[in-house]
Amino acid sequence: VNEIRRDYAAAGFGDSDEASCQSASGARELFHCLREAxxxxxxxVIRERNQRTAFYFDAASQEEPWRSAVEFGQQRMQL
Incomplete structure (x- = not known):
């Protein structure tokens, strides 16, 4: 539940929709309430969360084999 609230707040939606879902007792109820809102x-929010947590393994890297897939994609776009 805390992660859902954190991700909602990070996306800038925390105050408006989350206030109407304060009575949700668990993650499933909160999810359904936010979906209805x-x-x-x-x-x-889900898309942004997935982008922040997407990683791939770069076997060629000596320093940082785990890199953000978003960072990798942005780097490739600049080439």
Missing amino acids: SAAKLNQ
Whole structure:
């Protein structure tokens, strides 16, 4: 539940939708409440969370074999 609230706040949606879901007792209830409030916002929060936590393994790297997939994609776009 704390992770869901943290991710919602990080996306800038914490105050408006989360206030209407304060009575949710668990993660599943909170998820369903937030989805009912705004499925588009919840979708954006999930997408942003996935981007922040996406990693790939670079076997060629000597220093940092685990890198953010988002960072890698942005680096490739600059080439």
